[in-house]
Amino acid sequence: MNAIIGMLxxxxxxxGGYLLAGGKMEIITHALPFEGMMIGGAALGAFLAANDLTxxxxxxxxxxxVFKGPKWKKQDYQDLLCLMHELLNVLKQNPVDIEPHIEAPNESDIFAxxxxxxxxxxxxxxxCDTIRSMIMNFDNVHQVEELLEAQLEGLQEDSLHGAHALQNMADALPALGIVAAVxxxxxxxxxxxxxxxxxGGMIGGALVGTFLGVFLAYGIVGPFANKVKHNRTEExxxxxxxGGLLVSNLHHNPVNISVEVARRHAPxxxxxxxxxVEQAIRELKKAA
Structure with missing residues (x-):
């Protein structure tokens, strides 16, 4: 919603400021389709050339x-803590019982x-991979922490590819506007x-290209790139x-303590x- 309001x-x-200052929209509206085609088409072509299909x-x-906001909501964090509470309790009671859940999560009644x-x-x-490592007696907590850290870094890097691509497009748009103006x-x-x-009208139409490139870069695409980066970082x-919950459990903290550590880690x-969280866990115990 904020993105739509911001654009408007x-x-x-x-x-509005241009019109109030006495500007005429005829020049802009006449040149806009052609300038937009050159600038937008060049930006799209460069984007396709610079990035893979993924x-x-x-x-x-x-x-x-940008319009929907971050994927994970408050209820999702609560569900995550409940899920981990159930899985770690099963692991604590009998490591053998956890294997069906981590080997076939799609068939697990807990994950379901x-x-x-x-x-x-x-x-x-x-x-699943981390709990599997715990079952395999990865006694060195720091070793598991390193594995998780590497996995988290890889996930974050992958999630920011879109933001980087949009930012590169925003950086290129002013130059493409100059190309159209030339x-x-x-x-x-x-x-x-x-x-x-x-x-005078032809020169004004040419300058629409410069205006459009700068306007799109700093008024639309650049803010979109920043918003995407913010959303993916929050996600x-x-x-x-x-990762924090599993590492806490590896340090032999009780399950409830590990869940609380993870809860405080959430934004x-x-x-x-x-x-x-306590009420949700109580309800799970009653249902069991």
């Missing part, structure tokens, strides 16, 4: 996230209670024998919460309260 405010203030698909999803987490391959993989000037020079009023805390905006 940006467009309204820029063009990054392109990722970027499309990232643009959608939390479908959104189950659909996230990265989260499930991190949970082409407009070339066209104007070819009509140097025209009356001054016609030449990364979800995976970091998993304040989406952090469930202590009472919420």
């Amino acid at each position: 405010v940006t467009v309204a203030m820029v063009f 990054t392109i698909k990722h970027t499309v999803g990232d643009i959608a996230s 209670k939390y479908p959104k987490i189950l659909k996230d391959h990265s989260a499930v993989e991190m949970i 082409l407009g000037v070339i066209k104007t020079m070819a009509a140097i024998d025209k009356p001054p009023e016609i030449l 990364h805390f979800f995976y970091a919460t998993i 304040a905006r989406v952090r469930p309260t202590f009472d919420d």
Whole structure:
């Protein structure tokens, strides 16, 4: 919602100020389709040339996230803590009983209670691989911490590909605007024998290219890139919460303590309260 409001405010203030200052929209509206085609087409072509198919698909999803916000909500963090509480209790009681859950999470009755987490391959993989390492007697806590840290760094790097691609596009747009403007000037020079009023309109149309490149870079695409980076960084805390909880358990802390450590690791905006988590765990015990 904020993204839509921000775009509307940006467009309204820029063009509103232009009109209030006595500017005429006819020049802009006449040149905009052609300048937009040159600048937008060049930006799109450069984007396709610079990125692989995975990054392109990722970027499309990232643009959608600008309007939807981060993937993980407060309820998801609470569900994660409940899921880990159940899994670690099973592991504590009998390590053999945990194997069906981590070897086939899609068939696990524990994971089935939390479908959104189950659909996230990265989260499930991190949970299952780390618990599998614990069963394999990885007694060196620091070794497991290093494995988790490397996995988290890889996840964060992958999640930011879209933001980097958008930022590169934003950096290129002002230069592409100049390219479009130069082409407009070339066209104007070819009509140097025209009356001054016609030449003025042609020069004004050429300058629309410079305006459009800078406006898109700093008014639309750049803010989108920053928003995507913010969303993906906040989402990364979800995976970091998993890592912190598992490491705490490896230090032989009780399951409840590990869950509380992880709860406090969550960002304040989406952090469930202590009472919420306790009530959810009590309900799980009653259901069991």
